[in-house]
Amino acid sequence: MNLLEELTFGSNGLIPAIIQDAQDNEVLMLAYMNKESLRMTLESGFTHFWSRSRKCLWKKGETSGNTQEVLAIFYDCDADTLLVKVRQKGPACHTGSRTCFYRQYLAGEQEP
Amino acid sequence: MNLLEELTFGSNGLIPAIIQDAQDNEVLMLAYMNKESLRMTLESGFTHFWSRSRKCLWKKGETSGNTQEVLAIFYDCDADTLLVKVRQKGPACHTGSRTCFYRQYLAGEQEP
Numbered sequence: 636m637n638l639l640e641e642l643t644f645g646s647n648g649l650i651p652a653i654i655q656d657a658q659d660n661e662v663l664m665l666a667y668m669n670k671e672s673l674r675m676t677l678e679s680g681f682t683h684f685w686s687r688s689r690k691c692l693w694k695k696g697e698t699s700g701n702t703q704e705v706l707a708i709f710y711d712c713d714a715d716t717l718l719v720k721v722r723q724k725g726p727a728c729h730t731g732s733r734t735c736f737y738r739q740y741l742a743g744e745q746e747p
Numbered sequence: 748m749n750l751l752e753e754l755t756f757g758s759n760g761l762i763p764a765i766i767q768d769a770q771d772n773e774v775l776m777l778a779y780m781n782k783e784s785l786r787m788t789l790e791s792g793f794t795h796f797w798s799r800s801r802k803c804l805w806k807k808g809e810t811s812g813n814t815q816e817v818l819a820i821f822y823d824c825d826a827d828t829l830l831v832k833v834r835q836k837g838p839a840c841h842t843g844s845r846t847c848f849y850r851q852y853l854a855g856e857q858e859p
Contacts (some may be wrong), residue, residue, distance in 0.1 A: 638852045648820040653765055653774055660772035662765055665828040709848040712840050716777040728824050736821040736830040740750045 638677070638708070643715040649685060650717055656676055656726065657706045657720040663727035664735040666695075668717065680705050682719060701725035750789070750820070751782055755827040761797055762829055766839065769818045769832035776847040778807075780829065792817050794831060813837035815853035 644650050649667040656663055665682040666677065672692050675683040682695045682703040696702030703721035710717050728735040754807045756762050761779040768775055778796040780788065782802050787795040794815040805839050808814030815833040840847040 642850075651763055651777060653777060655774060660774075662767060662772075662774065662830050664823065665763060665765060683850055708852040710850055710852065711776065711847040712842050712844070712849070713847075716847075718774050721841075732825055733826070735823040735825075737824070740753075740820040740822065 638710075639673060640672075641714055642710060643713065644670065645715070649687070652682075652684070652717040652719050654682065654703060654723075655720050656723055661734055661745070662736060663680075663703075663723055663733070672743060673717075676705060676719075676720070682692060682721060696724065699725065699729070701727065703727070750822075751785060752786075753826055754822060754829075755825065756782065757827070761799070762827060763830075764794070764796070764831050766794065766815060766827040766835075767830060767832050768835055770834070773846055774848060775815075775833070775835055777843070785829075788817060789820075794833060808836065811837070811841070813839065815839070 642650055648669045651665055653665050654663045655661065657714050661680050667675065667687060669685040672685050674684040682705060684695065685694055686693050702724050705721055706720055707720040708717060754762055760781045763777055764780050765777050766775045774796040779799060784795040784797050794817060796807065798805050798806055814836050817831055817833055819832040820829060837847050840849065
């Protein structure tokens with residue numbers, strides 16, 4: 636199977652990738668890949684993304700050392716989202732949190 | 748906290764929402780919400796999305812009965828992705844699979 640041809644990239648050339656801890660299934664982050672970053676991910680075994688704000692390829696953990704080793708890759712029924720199970724080194728979030736989803740909305744605090 | 752004002756919606760007015768089973772942490776699907784569908788989600792306690800293909804609001808399980816009861820909502824460091832923990836009724840995927848991520852890319856089958 637040629638994964639790159641199997642997938643549907645958005646009009647911006649990107650596909651969202653959900654990054655999940657393979658050990659406890661915690662969702663760590665969501666980032667975007669273009670074909671080149673997916674190719675680099677497959678070839679290296681470590682997650683690479685396209686930064687929409689900086690407009691460049693980046694390897695997760697390139698500067699922080701908090702890399703993500705890819706253990707499995709799934710894609711959804713529409714083939715337009717990836718689910719990547721990883722072995723996360725250190726915290727996934729640049730804030731130092733283990734996951735980027737460290738903030739919870741609590742219903743009742745205030746009406747939406 | 749006003750969740751709707753806290754979040755950053757994309758230029759298309761949408762925010763991706765990762766839907767995760769609250770019990771076993773399996774990732775079930777990714778879909779998109781606009782402000783209106785998020786409002787309906789918060790008010791009803793069941794997930795509502797914006798369909799990019801059909802260009803309409805939809806309640807998950809509206810026709811299939813496979814609804815998603817919202818148990819918790821998290822948002823990420825950039826406030827541009829939601830993580831919704833749900834109690835899923837029946838399979839989440841329209842194919843009948845429990846999760847939309849039922850296809851796995853196996854490295855080595857063929858080079859990317």
